[in-house]
Amino acid sequence: MSALLDGDLPEAGRVAGVSLTEHFVTDAARWLWRFRLDQMAADPGRAQWMVRQAVVGDRGLVVGHAGFHGPPDEVGMVEVGYFIAPDFRRRGYARSTLIELLRRAAAEPTVTTVRAAISPDNVASLATIAGLGFVEVGEQWDEVDGREVVFEVPARRVPPAW
Numbered sequence: 001m002s003a004l005l006d007g008d009l010p011e012a013g014r015v016a017g018v019s020l021t022e023h024f025v026t027d028a029a030r031w032l033w034r035f036r037l038d039q040m041a042a043d044p045g046r047a048q049w050m051v052r053q054a055v056v057g058d059r060g061l062v063v064g065h066a067g068f069h070g071p072p073d074e075v076g077m078v079e080v081g082y083f084i085a086p087d088f089r090r091r092g093y094a095r096s097t098l099i100e101l102l103r104r105a106a107a108e109p110t111v112t113t114v115r116a117a118i119s120p121d122n123v124a125s126l127a128t129i130a131g132l133g134f135v136e137v138g139e140q141w142d143e144v145d146g147r148e149v150v151f152e153v154p155a156r157r158v159p160p161a162w
Helices: 009-016 027-042 044-049 094-105 123-129
Strands: 050-055 061-068 077-084 112-116 135-143 146-154
Touching: 027 044, 050 094, 050 135, 061 094, 077 094, 094 123, 112 123
Parallel strands: 077 112
Antiparallel strands: 050 061, 061 077, 112 146, 135 146
16 A cells, blocks of 8 residues: 555556556555555554455456544444446456455454445446445445445345345
8 A cells, every 4th residue: 555655556566466556556546555555554453344456357467545544443343445447347357355344244253234335426336235234224424436326235144146
């Protein structure tokens, strides 16, 4: 993340062991890397829950990034976040990535609930969670993204693979 924050895509790819695209060094992505690095500096234990590359196939095609906003909170809730690069959208990668996040959450005994907060205008993300058991539980205001609809699913409800 430090190399990405510095805009050094070749070094970030070397450290990650995969080729990364320009989508990892956009202004929005750099904001995310700074935010996550600050979180990990404050609590290094958060690192295992943070963002990872979304990799497809045995050739290591990186289609985006995904992870959790942090470790489980005091009631066992984790929130997912995912981004699929525009060139790879509408191919099922977001759904597959989300399923892997749900599996990761289900494997952790302290996680009871998985949350997704989505802008009501984000039709693609709303479609991605459809059919995965998420239930609308309310709304929230995000300082960066504005109004979001909040969905949750029990962590032990792992959907079948595609």
